[in-house]
Amino acid sequence: MRIGNVKIPGNILLAPMSNVTNLPFRLMCKKYGASMTYTEMISSDAVIYENTKTFNRGKSSEAERPFGIQVFGNDPQVISRAAHTIEENYHPDIIDLNCGCPAKLLTKDGFGSALLRSPELIHSIIRELSGTVSAPVTAKIRILEDMEKTLEIARLIEDAGASALTVHGRTRQQQYSGMADMEYAKRIREELSIPVIVNGDIVDEKSAEHALEYTCCDGIMIGRAAMGNPFLFKRISHYLDTGEMLEYDxxxxxxxxxxxxxxxxxxxxxxxxxxxxxxxxxxxxxxxxxxxxxxxxxxxxxxxxxxxxxxxxxxxx
Ligand SMILES: Cc1cc2nc3c(=O)[nH]c(=O)nc-3n(C[C@H](O)[C@H](O)[C@H](O)COP(=O)(O)O)c2cc1C
Incomplete structure (x- = not known):
C-alpha cells in the first residue's frame, strides 16, 4: 500500500492508543510485523504552548519507520502550526488527524469525534494541514448512524487532500460497546480513491482475514487486541501470508x-x-x-x- 509518497510494507497497522502506543511498544509491534504504527494522539494546543510531556509523544527512531504522528484539535491554523513544529522535530512519515476520540475530555472542547458534527471544519483542517506539512496527511474517523452522512464526510476528507482514511466502525455514542460495523468501511472503500483502512474488533487471524475480504479495504488497523500482545502482528501476518496458523507457546x-x-x-x-x-x-x-x-x-x-x-x-x- 502507498499513502501519498510513502510506501507501507504491508497492510497491518497498529492503531494510535493513548497511554499504550509509546515508542517501546511500537518498536515491538514493528519487529513482529506491523506495517505501520501511529503515536498516541498529541494535542495541537499543547505543542503550540510547549507542553513537553505531551510533545515527547512524537519521539521515534529510524527502526520504526514508516510511522505516523496523530494530532488533535479543532482550529485549522493551530493544528497546522503544531503539525509543522512536529514535523521539524520528529520527521514523521505521516501526520494523522484524530476525528474519532469519544472521550469527554476532548469532545467538550470540540476535538476528536466532536469534529464529525462539523464536516466543513474537518475539510478546512485537512486542507490547511496538507498545504502546510510535507508529510502526507491522513484522518481517522468514527462512523455516524447515517451512512450517507458518513460517506459525505469521507468524500470531504479525500477532497481536502488526505492521502488515506481510517474508519472505526462505531459511532461516538457507542464508545466501545457493541460490535464495529464494517459495512461503512466497505462502502467508503467503494467511494474513495485514496487507501481506506478498516478498524474495530480485529482481534486475531480470522477476523483480520474477514475484515480484508469483506470490506476490500487496503489495510487493517489493530488496537486493543495488540495491548500486551505485540506478537499478534506476527501471527496475523503469518496467517495472511501462508494461510497457516503460527504454532507457538x-x-x-x-x-x-x-x-x-x-x-x-x-x-x-x-x-x-x-x-x-x-x-x-x-x-x-x-x-x-x-x-x-x-x-x-x-x-x-x-x-x-x-x-x-x-x-x-x-x-x-
Ligand atoms: C486505551 C485506548 C486509547 C486510545 N487512544 C486513541 C488515540 O489516541 N487516537 C485514536 O485515534 N484512537 C484511539 N483509540 C481508539 C483506537 O485507535 C481504535 O480505533 C479502537 O480501539 C478500535 O479498534 P480495536 O477494536 O482494534 O481496539 C484508543 C483506544 C483505546 C482502547
Missing amino acids: ECMQRVKDIREYFRLLEECGLMETINVRAHAQWFTRGIRNGRHIRNRIAEAHDVDEIILQVEKMCGGQ
Missing part, C-alpha cells in the same frame, strides 16, 4: 515480550512515565492462570518482582 512468548518491553522502556527512559502494573497486566490477558498472575502483579513492589511473578506462573523459562 503463548505463555513463553508473553514472558519474553514483557521482559523485552520493560528493557526497552528503561532504555528509552520511559519507565517512570507509565503505569507499570497496568501495562504488565495487559501482557497476561488470555493466558492460562491469567487472573492469578494479575493478582500477583497488583501486589508486586517493582518491575523485577512483576517479571518474576509472570515467569513463575507461566512455569518459568
Whole structure:
C-alpha cells in the first residue's frame, strides 16, 4: 500500500492508543510485523504552548519507520502550526488527524469525534494541514448512524487532500460497546480513491482475514487486541501470508515480550512515565492462570518482582 509518497510494507497497522502506543511498544509491534504504527494522539494546543510531556509523544527512531504522528484539535491554523513544529522535530512519515476520540475530555472542547458534527471544519483542517506539512496527511474517523452522512464526510476528507482514511466502525455514542460495523468501511472503500483502512474488533487471524475480504479495504488497523500482545502482528501476518496458523507457546512468548518491553522502556527512559502494573497486566490477558498472575502483579513492589511473578506462573523459562 502507498499513502501519498510513502510506501507501507504491508497492510497491518497498529492503531494510535493513548497511554499504550509509546515508542517501546511500537518498536515491538514493528519487529513482529506491523506495517505501520501511529503515536498516541498529541494535542495541537499543547505543542503550540510547549507542553513537553505531551510533545515527547512524537519521539521515534529510524527502526520504526514508516510511522505516523496523530494530532488533535479543532482550529485549522493551530493544528497546522503544531503539525509543522512536529514535523521539524520528529520527521514523521505521516501526520494523522484524530476525528474519532469519544472521550469527554476532548469532545467538550470540540476535538476528536466532536469534529464529525462539523464536516466543513474537518475539510478546512485537512486542507490547511496538507498545504502546510510535507508529510502526507491522513484522518481517522468514527462512523455516524447515517451512512450517507458518513460517506459525505469521507468524500470531504479525500477532497481536502488526505492521502488515506481510517474508519472505526462505531459511532461516538457507542464508545466501545457493541460490535464495529464494517459495512461503512466497505462502502467508503467503494467511494474513495485514496487507501481506506478498516478498524474495530480485529482481534486475531480470522477476523483480520474477514475484515480484508469483506470490506476490500487496503489495510487493517489493530488496537486493543495488540495491548500486551505485540506478537499478534506476527501471527496475523503469518496467517495472511501462508494461510497457516503460527504454532507457538503463548505463555513463553508473553514472558519474553514483557521482559523485552520493560528493557526497552528503561532504555528509552520511559519507565517512570507509565503505569507499570497496568501495562504488565495487559501482557497476561488470555493466558492460562491469567487472573492469578494479575493478582500477583497488583501486589508486586517493582518491575523485577512483576517479571518474576509472570515467569513463575507461566512455569518459568
Ligand atoms: C486505551 C485506548 C486509547 C486510545 N487512544 C486513541 C488515540 O489516541 N487516537 C485514536 O485515534 N484512537 C484511539 N483509540 C481508539 C483506537 O485507535 C481504535 O480505533 C479502537 O480501539 C478500535 O479498534 P480495536 O477494536 O482494534 O481496539 C484508543 C483506544 C483505546 C482502547
